[in-house]
Amino acid sequence: MxxxxxxxxxxxxxxxxxxxxxxxxxxxxxxxxxxxxxxxxxxxxxxxxxxxxxxxxxxxxxxxxxxxxxxxxxxxxxxxxxxxxxxxxxxxxxxxxxxxxxxxxxxxxxxxxxxxxxxxxxxxxxxxxxxxxxxxxxxxxxxxxxxxxxxxxxxxxxxxxxxxxxxxxRGDFFRQTREQARQKLGLTDDRPLAVSFWGSLGARFMNEHMLDFFRLEARDGMPFHHIHAAGKGSWDTMRQTLEAEQLTKTPGLDVREYIYDMADVMRAADLVICRAGASTVSELTALAVPAVIVPSPYVTNNHQEKNARILEKHGGAQVILEKDATGEALYRAAGEILRSPELRRSMSAGMAELGIxxxxxxxxxxxxxxxx
CATH class of the missing domain: 3.40.50.2000 (Glycogen Phosphorylase B;)
Structure with a gap:
């Protein structure tokens, strides 16, 4: 054939x-x-x-x-x-x-x-x-x-x-349990894991807000683990800022250029903060991971917001438009979800309704x- x-x-x-x-x-x-x-x-x-x-x-x-x-x-x-x-x-x-x-x-x-x-x-x-x-x-x-x-x-x-x-x-997203993925990542305590990324090339505007997010969670003693991918376009600037402010030494904060072990990280995640591209949406729903989504306003026909609104309608995601997505707003939304196991279970069930x-x-x- x-x-x-x-x-x-x-x-x-x-x-x-x-x-x-x-x-x-x-x-x-x-x-x-x-x-x-x-x-x-x-x-x-x-x-x-x-x-x-x-x-x-x-x-x-x-x-x-x-x-x-x-x-x-x-x-x-x-x-x-x-x-x-x-x-x-x-x-x-x-x-x-x-x-x-x-x-x-x-x-x-x-x-x-x-x-x-x-x-x-x-x-x-x-x-x-x-x-x-x-x-x-x-x-x-x-x-x-x-x-x-x-x-x-x-x-x-x-x-x-x-x-x-x-x-x-990808099939490797399903080859281990959440607990096994956390062990591979070295997450030995009970704090939930937040994962954030804005695409393989990054998004300079959103990464600037993420620096404020990092400062707030470090100020609060890192109430949850956080893995962030800055992307190629933002990595050098972000790394320099993190080093200057000594945020690189913050336990529980893991900022990288790229997440190469995405199957492990997504499987271990309790919350994902991201865009609403089609591949990401399919991963979120298949794994039933709650999300805070900032749709990209720069795509044809605004299709990312339309993707995100379906997840929001089913209770699996909170949507924040980019014009409102300050570091403080993202940190507040993430904190509300990560502090509430009941809310995470509800959002996970909403994602699972859509997952195939x-x-x-x-x-x-x-x-x-x-x-x-």
């Missing part, structure tokens, strides 16, 4: 495809896999690192600006889109897939569209609460659209095509059914 996965733009689009590809190869050792993305997107590095063959299609975004530069950009994007069809058809002729699965990103559009036109079974997975432009454009072509939550169905013109599968979460730990298996069954 030959399968094409097409994705790109963000890790939230690429990771579900990588999870499904690995799962399908375990089930079908003779499976041939090809990934298709854009030539300069982050997907290329992630896919090649995972050991898969990669082909590219030049597809770019459209801008709403009517400025000369915006118009020029859109003219180029139209030309790329016109050429993308012939490139997609060439890839289909060469690889001869039995199935094409798109998980978001501009390259998904020509691959899924032309595969559907040729009668090849197709499916699309949408990680976010509200469909992105590519998913909207493919709704009429795809055999089915897989989503994270039942509430997503209302945002589609063809709700009969919607299948609630959840979004895949077997999302990869559900997606596998869904796409395989399209081939019958």
């Amino acid at each position: 030959n399968v094409i996965f097409t994705c790109g733009g963000t890790a939230g689009h690429v990771n579900p495809a990588l999870a499904l590809a690995g799962y399908m190869q375990e089930r079908h050792p003779d499976l041939r896999v090809l990934f298709v993305g854009t030539p300069r997107g982050m997907e290329r590095g992630l896919i090649e690192k995972a050991g898969y063959d990669f082909r590219s299609i030049e597809v770019s975004s459209f801008q709403r600006s009517l400025s000369p530069s915006g118009i020029a950009h859109n003219v180029k994007s139209l030309k790329n889109l016109a050429l993308a069809g012939s490139r997609a058809r060439a890839i289909l002729r060469d690889f001869r897939p039995d199935l094409v699965v798109g998980t978001g990103g501009y390259a998904s559009y020509p691959m899924v569209k032309y595969a559907a036109k040729e009668g090849i079974p197709t499916a699309v997975h949408e990680s976010n609460m509200v469909p992105g432009l590519t998913t909207k454009m493919l709704e009429g072509y795809a055999g089915c659209i897989m989503v994270g939550f039942e509430e997503c169905r209302q945002h589609y013109k063809h709700p009969e095509k919607i299948v609630v599968t959840g979004t895949p979460v 730990p077997d999302a990869t298996e559900r997606i596998y069954r869904t796409v395989m059914a399209l081939r019958k």
Whole structure:
């Protein structure tokens, strides 16, 4: 069996495809896999690192600006889109897939569209609460659209095509208990653990507020353990400030550039303070971890706030908009949750209502059914 996965733009689009590809190869050792993305997107590095063959299609975004530069950009994007069809058809002729699965990103559009036109079974997975432009454009072509939550169905013109599968979460997140994860991290007392991060590249604005958060918890004698990832863009500045104020010597405060042992840290966490990207939301719900969420206001269609509001609606998260997310506000919200085991249990139950730990298996069954 030959399968094409097409994705790109963000890790939230690429990771579900990588999870499904690995799962399908375990089930079908003779499976041939090809990934298709854009030539300069982050997907290329992630896919090649995972050991898969990669082909590219030049597809770019459209801008709403009517400025000369915006118009020029859109003219180029139209030309790329016109050429993308012939490139997609060439890839289909060469690889001869039995199935094409798109998980978001501009390259998904020509691959899924032309595969559907040729009668090849197709499916699309949408990680976010509200469909992105590519998913909207493919709704009429795809055999089915897989989503994270039942509430997503209302945002589609063809709700009969919607299948609630959840979004895949790495298997190593479930290979140990919370207690085992705490032992690995060396957390020997009963204080709960707060984990915070703002993305792999960090968010300078939010990290400035986190410095105030650190000062407040250090002032109060570290009532809970705290692991924070500053990200590459903020790490040097944050480290210098922490050293100057001797916060690096504060027991229980662990500030890092990046959390490499994320499976251990997330499994041990009693509260996560974070953005609302699709991958993070799927991890929170699958692990049933309470969260304080500050949605990024800089993403298309404000989809992070829409993701976060679903968690809030089910009682699993407290949402604080970035304009209100001072260090003091975040510390106050985190403290209220961490001081109350009853509130944490309630929020965990709310997250669990949305969690789909077997999302990869559900997606596998869904796409395989399209081939019958």
